[in-house]
Amino acid sequence: MESYNVSQLSVLVVEDNRHMRFVIRTILQGMGIRSVKEAEDGSDALKLLKTEDADVMVTDWLMEPLDGLELTRMIRTASDSANPYLPIIMLTGYTEIARVTEARDAGVTEFLAKPMSAKNLYHRLVEIIERPRGFIKTHRFTGPDRRRIDRQFEGKDRRAPVEVL
């Protein structure tokens, strides 16, 4: 695993359990990250993202009134989204494959199962740093490219980058 100085990153933590939120903050600060912002649920996070920059968001799934899945969808697709490309780490106790697929289809960048550890969280940050994902927009999906492996194929490359104005 590569060692990075991540102290300049700004991370938004969205978690309704205040104990867990404090633990995540402590872990991120232990990695040297100085800018850690907190939100108690999805709607709180959306408000915060209007005024504050974040390089990465770590969010829980199960929250009220706006859960992590809806938050992800809104960040990816809302016309007034502050940053549709924001890397999102979904941190959740839901580990069933159907749930992982649901999170991926909502536009989550990385999935991290609870119980979490500092090591696991750092590994997800390194994934985001080393393998920034292309972005796919279709009428049914907007989010990071869900295919992580580049396979050779015959025909036109529809994933060739287009200029974004």
Place this chain on the structure above:
Amino acid sequence: MDGADKPPSVVFERPPNPIAGKVAKGGPDAVTEERLAALEEDIVAKFSDQYLEWVENDLVRLRKALEVIEAGAHVDAPSVQAFRAIIHDMRGMGGTFEYDLVTTIADQVHRLVHAVGTLGAEHLMALRVHVDALKVVVAERLTGDGGERGREVLQGLQKVYQKYV
């Protein structure tokens, strides 16, 4: 019409990557394996007492919710939802603080609650046995796999659990 004038149905973008400019490989402040291991030890040391307070409080709330359920609450009642939310949090936090058995048992409870459409007398008994086991794990401070005592507790629960899941 051959469709050549239609806008593409799939757009692939390479989004801007502001993170790349904010992280650096190596250096004295970089996150190393050793630093992460020390951080994980620090987290356990710093929060272990607080975690025990949190989980004991969770257990009190869990037992109260169970009592309401045992009094005849419907499967969609707020008390059942509260029970699910508490057990979800316990499952997500235990392992972070080396209480792996809390995560394992809470996971079984989570599956038990979701495996049945209605909570009959036998299901309620199974839930009660699991909640009592959680109390034993916390009261006896059974960290990690809990050793011989932990195996004894889990083996007893497995027989109950396998009847329903």
